[in-house]
Amino acid sequence: MPTTELQRINSFLTAFARRQAVRVVDVQGGFAVYDDVFAHSHANNQVVIDTAVDPGALPAIAEEALAHLPHRLVSVLDDEVGMACAEPMTRAGYTHSTYLVMLHTGPVPAGGAAEEVGLDALRAPHTLRWQGLLPDVDDEVVRHLVERREVRHRGADVVRFVGARTEEGEVASWADLYLEPATGIAQIEELITAEAQLGRGYADAVLTTALRMAADKGCGTRFLTADAADWPRHWYERRGFSVIGRSHCFERS
Known part of the structure; x- marks a missing residue:
């Protein structure tokens, strides 16, 4: 069940990034999203890797896709792929952060004051x-x-x-x-x-x-x-x- 839920969640995240973007360009292993109106927002201008990719090629993929921006952000949705990319990306000067996908498994609380x-x-x-x-x-x-x-x-x-x-x-x-x-x-x-x-x-x-x-x-x-x-x-x-x-x-x- 967690694997199925995780796949559904990653598909949702992929679709959200694509739908929100003004422009989408496919790259090896995923796609780049752009929104020039919010050029300082890393989340709106980044590379998203949602399939397999050559880890050693990822720094060059990011550089080509984001060369016009002062920042570089690459999100890798798959844990195994992300871990494989960690060494070449940190060697290229990137800071590596890990994020947890957390599913609500407790009872839904009643009401809410917001x-x-x-x-x-x-x-x-x-x-x-x-x-x-x-x-x-x-x-x-x-x-x-x-x-x-x-x-x-x-x-x-x-x-x-x-x-x-x-x-x-x-x-x-x-x-x-x-x-x-x-x-x-x-x-x-x-x-x-x-x-x-x-x-x-x-x-x-x-x-x-x-x-x-x-x-x-x-x-x-x-x-x-x-x-x-x-x-x-x-x-x-x-x-x-x-x-x-x-x-x-x-x-x-």
């Missing part, structure tokens, strides 16, 4: 959070990281932004929810909490609401990805998520 919110409500808190996370980048980079959300509606049949508000009405925590009711798959992506609101249960409210929204749409496969080296993976495990696979990212400035 709600669907619009981009306008997210813009200010999201900008402030990115400025805190990336204090050395300029305003144009932050703007791209915030505004790229507007094109995520192209990636899936249903895209919602879920937010939990303070008593004053400000959005304290938020996440994306991508739904494909026809295939029963839902992804929760980029769960973030405003720094001043950490530890107050707002992220729990967002996660609970997103899971309930997904279940109400008939999505039995509910997943997210988490950095294997960072603490949120344990937070997700305590909330009913289990690791079913790994993917790999290679980045270079």
